[in-house]
Amino acid sequence: MRKRMPISYGAKHHPPIHLLREHAREPYLPTTFGACVDQIICADAEVALRGLPQQSVQCIVTSPPYFRQRDYQTNQQIGKEDSPDSYVQKLVSVFRECHRVLSRTGLLWLNLGDKYDEGQLLGMPWRVAFAIQKAGWLLRSDVIWHKTNAMPASVKNRPTTDHEYVFMFSKSPDYFYDADAVREPHVTFTERSRMRGGRGHFGKRGGTPEKGKNGGNPNLHTARWDQAFHPLGRNKRTVWQIPLSKYPDAHFAVFPEKLVETCILASTRTNDLVLDPFIGSGTTAAMAQKLGRHYVGIDCNEHYCALAIARVQEVQPALGLV
């Protein structure tokens, strides 16, 4: 992938500015970009996004409210629509604004879970994914988030659901993706491998175990070197096994930090700006700060905005964050 050009934020240092709606005029529309950085904006996502400049963020990691799942107790909340179609259209509008504010080389990571209605699975994540794709996004990957500690369910006539989707979207085929930052352990060959030629060749380009029992296997030659012997591990796979997380005072399932960390590391560099237009308890902002990235978080519920602000204030920003 082509490396992306650094984004300039117009100011070198951005002290955290946290605006709650009672401190701002309604609707909240930031006037300068510097004022949006490292900030939690309490407003409707689409309205707040309109106040951000185009191509200003490098990555978006978000989990919108699921269709008819929860009451977030605000008039602007998404998820209470009458039909799946109107829910999908609402999200398309939000992600149209996300498309505008994302850098040309940026990525959107969109987490969504499905829902049963009258005994049928709605296929909601895919309905949203296809609608967003139709609106101009490139669907580059679907990731299965396997929730290793999912609650047992009482269903006996179908398998118990223990996964959700994370879709990876780009604006163009030419985006920033740091494969090395998110490699995972090899499973076929490890440093401890006893296979002849395996241990001695581990981590050396071209050092395939040609004299081992798989000698002559073209899968082990240079083209597949990454897969079998890269010293940092094999390329990230599309099934991520990550337990569900809880955060005190959040009445919904929050993002696991590991999931957000993977998305941020794969699609940003130090000091890049990460956006979550449905910030909830602030996981994306907290992880961005922990990893030396800047953040912008948006939520229409003041209680959750306050929670997110408190959460980022607990995080020690990574060294090197300017």
Ligand SMILES: C[S@@+](CC[C@H](N)C(=O)[O-])C[C@H]1O[C@@H](n2cnc3c(N)ncnc32)[C@H](O)[C@@H]1O
């Ligand atoms: C699934 S939760 C996000 C959880 C978050 N990923 C975390 O780790 O805590 C969805 C959030 O979207 C917010 N929300 C719902 N409708 C919204 C809207 N129209 N604009 C902005 N935020 C909204 C809710 O208040 C809720 O906090």
